[in-house]
Amino acid sequence: MADNFYLDNPDIRFQLEHVDLKDIVELREEDYKQATEFADAPDSLEDAIDSYDKVLDMVGGICGDFIAPRAEDVDSEGATLENGVVSYAKGTQENLDTLTKAQLMGVMLPRKYGGLNMPVTIYTMMTEMVSRADASLQNLFGLQDIAETISKFGDEDQKQRYLPRFASGEADGAMALTEPEAGSDLQSVQLKAHFDPDKNQWYLNGMKRFITNGCAKVQLVLARSEEGSKDGRGLSMFVCERGPNLVVRRIENKLGIHGSPTCELQFNNVPAELVGKRKRGLTRYVMSLMNGARVAISGQALGIAEAAYREALKYAREREQFGRPIIKFPAVYDMLVNSKVDVVAGRTLLYDTTKYVDLRDAYEEANNHAEERNPDNIALEKKYSKIAAVLTPLAKAYCTEMGNKVAYDCIQVHGGTGYMRDFPAERLYRDARITNIYEGTTQLQYVAAIGGVVQGVLDPIMDELSHLPYEGKLRRLASSVDIARDRFRRAVDYVEEHSDTDYFGLVSGQLCEMQIAVFVSYLMLKDALHDRERAELAEVFITKNMPRVEMLHEKVTSGNVTVIDNYEKILGV
Numbered sequence: 001m002a003d004n005f006y007l008d009n010p011d012i013r014f015q016l017e018h019v020d021l022k023d024i025v026e027l028r029e030e031d032y033k034q035a036t037e038f039a040d041a042p043d044s045l046e047d048a049i050d051s052y053d054k055v056l057d058m059v060g061g062i063c064g065d066f067i068a069p070r071a072e073d074v075d076s077e078g079a080t081l082e083n084g085v086v087s088y089a090k091g092t093q094e095n096l097d098t099l100t101k102a103q104l105m106g107v108m109l110p111r112k113y114g115g116l117n118m119p120v121t122i123y124t125m126m127t128e129m130v131s132r133a134d135a136s137l138q139n140l141f142g143l144q145d146i147a148e149t150i151s152k153f154g155d156e157d158q159k160q161r162y163l164p165r166f167a168s169g170e171a172d173g174a175m176a177l178t179e180p181e182a183g184s185d186l187q188s189v190q191l192k193a194h195f196d197p198d199k200n201q202w203y204l205n206g207m208k209r210f211i212t213n214g215c216a217k218v219q220l221v222l223a224r225s226e227e228g229s230k231d232g233r234g235l236s237m238f239v240c241e242r243g244p245n246l247v248v249r250r251i252e253n254k255l256g257i258h259g260s261p262t263c264e265l266q267f268n269n270v271p272a273e274l275v276g277k278r279k280r281g282l283t284r285y286v287m288s289l290m291n292g293a294r295v296a297i298s299g300q301a302l303g304i305a306e307a308a309y310r311e312a313l314k315y316a317r318e319r320e321q322f323g324r325p326i327i328k329f330p331a332v333y334d335m336l337v338n339s340k341v342d343v344v345a346g347r348t349l350l351y352d353t354t355k356y357v358d359l360r361d362a363y364e365e366a367n368n369h370a371e372e373r374n375p376d377n378i379a380l381e382k383k384y385s386k387i388a389a390v391l392t393p394l395a396k397a398y399c400t401e402m403g404n405k406v407a408y409d410c411i412q413v414h415g416g417t418g419y420m421r422d423f424p425a426e427r428l429y430r431d432a433r434i435t436n437i438y439e440g441t442t443q444l445q446y447v448a449a450i451g452g453v454v455q456g457v458l459d460p461i462m463d464e465l466s467h468l469p470y471e472g473k474l475r476r477l478a479s480s481v482d483i484a485r486d487r488f489r490r491a492v493d494y495v496e497e498h499s500d501t502d503y504f505g506l507v508s509g510q511l512c513e514m515q516i517a518v519f520v521s522y523l524m525l526k527d528a529l530h531d532r533e534r535a536e537l538a539e540v541f542i543t544k545n546m547p548r549v550e551m552l553h554e555k556v557t558s559g560n561v562t563v564i565d566n567y568e569k570i571l572g573v
Contacts (some may be wrong), residue, residue: 005068005129006060009306011344012125015351016052018530021045024119024355027362038111052122058102059126067095067133074134075427079261081251086215092259095137096169104141106167108148113159114167120292120361121354124299128347131303135431136259138300139212145292146173146220150239153276153285158239162218174216175289176208176265183210184444186222186282187232191267193223202238202274204267210252212438214263217242220289221272222281237281240272256430291388293439294396295357298350301396301403301435305346308403308410308428309339315414315423332413339406341540346399348523349516353391360384387461390452393445398516400436407432443509450508453515454492465522473535474528477542481521484546487553488514494557502564507556514552517545 006012025048026032034041042048070091077089088096099105107123109115123144131138147166150158165171182188191206204223208214219240226234240246247266254262276285313336316327326332363381367373407429411418418425436442452458462485470478491514495507524538 003064003068004057004060005063005132006056006125008060008064009129011347012056012128013053014527014531015347016049016056016122016125018527019121019351019355021049021119021121021355021358024121024358024362027366028117028119034111034117041111041117052118055104055116055118056122056125056129059104060129062098062102063129063133066098067130067137070095071134072424072427074136074259075256076258078258079251081248081261084248086248086251086261086263088261089259092137092140095134096140099141100169103167105144105169106147106163107144109144109151109163109167113151113163115163119354119358120295121351121358124295124350124354127296127299128303128306128350131300132307133303134259135300135304135428136257138296138303139257139260140172142296142300143173143175143213143216145289145296146175146216146218148292149175149220149237149285149289150275152288153237154239158273158275162239166218171218172213172216173218173220174211174213174263175293176211176214176219176221177286178210179207180209184440186286187235189222189224189235189282191221191223193221193225193236193238193272194227195225202272204238204240204270204272206267208265208267210438211263211265212260214251214265215242215248215261219246220275221267222286223272225274225278225281232282233279235281235286236278237275237285238272239275240270243270245270255433256427257434290439291357291392294392294445295350295354297435297439298346298353298392298395298399301400301432302343302346302350304428304432304435305339305343305399305403305406308407308425308432309336309343311424311428312336312339312406312410312413315417315425326413335409335413337540338544339409341537341544342402342406344534344537345520345524345541346395346402348527349391349398349520350395352523353388353395356384356387356391360388386452386457390449390457393440393448394453394512394516394519396440397436397442397445397449397512398520400432401442403432403435446509446512449512449515453512454496456489456492458515458519462519462522465526468526468529470525470529473539474525477539478522478525480546481518481525481542484514484521484549485518487549488518491553491556506564506567510552510556514549517549521545 022045025045029042032043035043042051074089074091079089080087106115107118107126108120111117127138127142130141147163150162177186179189179191191204191208193202193204195202204221221238221240222235223238224234225236245268249264249266252262316332316336317325319326360381363377363384367377367381410425411429414423414425417423466478466482492511495504521542524541528534528538
């Protein structure tokens, strides 16, 4: 019998049991009033958790029984382009059909449009399992944020026309943002949107490149709607349908993620509709879309890391050298222990992040539909928005870098065999590599997070975590984290007092690394209070990372101008 990727992973089940979803569920279910209108709506928190558990069980079964066994064939076959038509690998199409029949293509959409109305946290657990089974499928299953964006910002007519199609699986989506000369610098987008007043119609003209699932039926397109504009304020968001004027020029020949077509698109007077307000495309709508994408790619990297750790562990138990299994060698079990601890740390960080994303979204939705604005709810929306704005880039930075490291060590455990295509190790390594690049590189995640890091947005949370009732070993570990936190704050103070813009940019990543190490350490200590067996995981993570925080503190506070000058001399610039 194949594995169930939910039932065989007690850590996901631990997160479901201990992430506080109470306020989130109550808000999404309108104090459980939806139960009177929809038969599948829960009438209590316990009912909701039970429903989430059953759906995750179903997804875990699909991943183990259907998706994972097809992954190697999907990787070998890949997506193809012939006469302008993109075709998925046979296994990819079968996987999508299976997920569609299971009614899993509108997980977060409201029930009135055919969705399941589930929180981001639960959806992310699904994406983690799908990614463990086949990371390339996540790039298709994980594009449900396209529908979410229309749900948040489209008008009611657009919602009625598009959302049921997404929820039923009849329509799939793509976000067409990047261009040949505008990768991460989206304010430089040049694809033009012009309005024909005689036809009362917008049209799109130009090129898009590196578009995941660019063959989709429905596209969200960032385009320049304001003639003569040159920055992000001239960009708007549009939705359009696949048709003869939208041409797939090529699909990229990639290192990994072969089941997901990455397309170059030519827009030739493609009819489109404005989504939301003009000039808000980048500053409002894409930023919301990218926050969702950060979480999705964090889940993808985490799923790859889980798969890589399991492959390494399995091989280490079976492979014998010098008369004993290689898992008995310290150099090998050290890598495996670190991989397991880092995967658990990533999961702890990610699902704490999704909790705050869910809280932000739930209060935003409640405030938008309230008959009278509640000042307390408005304040909570702002609070959770700030926290989510820091945690989503930090989670993506940590999970994707961690995923790459675990996949790297998976090959190392396999030795030369891991470099061959006889085992999944090399596929996982190839698939992991893109995760810390697309939807914003790690370096750009640090840029996105550093403002909130310096402002101490996470301080109130860490204050609470540091004062939990730790005893014995946990108290000693918490004290070492407290010391590291002080070092982190001293490093921030030094940079604010002594650095110029260039030095601030140079050390931003190091400050973010320190923040991640301290924050995740507290989270793992909190988890150990719920399950004492997790104390060993927390100890390994903390004893490995607190010395690094000390080292980064020394590095950050060692100077500024001299460091920049030395770097420039080395590079000859």
